[in-house]
Amino acid sequence: MTTFQHLDIPTLSDWLDQRPALALVDIRDPQSFAQGHIPGSRRLDNDSVGAFIEEASRETPVVVVCYHGNSSQQAAAWLAVQGFAEVYSLDGGFTDWQLRHPDRVER
Structure with missing residues (x-):
């Protein structure tokens, strides 16, 4: 069965510094995303997921x-199946x- 893995915050922080190829998707609501998100992430919802795929x-x-x-976790499992x-x-x-990283939040 295709599944996802858990990622902790220190590892993501390292990856953002070291790995050039990484797709960060944020599934929170538009207002929350606008108020702050991890730099380089794109908001994903039912309307934009098709284009992302x-x-x-x-x-x-x-x-x-x-x-x-x-x-x-549910969204990650679904993307793994895709x-x-x-x-x-x-x-x-x-x-x-x-x-943990207030200095690494984009608004």
Whole structure:
């Protein structure tokens, strides 16, 4: 069965510094995304997911971000089924990221 993996915040921080190819998708609501998100992430919802699936490389690792790391697990599992080779759910979500890396939040 195709599934996703959990990713912790320190690892994502390292990856953002070192890995050039990484797709960061944020599934929070538009207002929350506008108020702050991880730099380089794109908001994904029911309207934009089709375009993302068409455009994104199946080989590029995908990291799914939500509020606390719960709903991102369902989205990550769904993306894995769509054929993405490496899919991660960010444990702790954006809330935890913002607490640990307030300097790495784009508004």
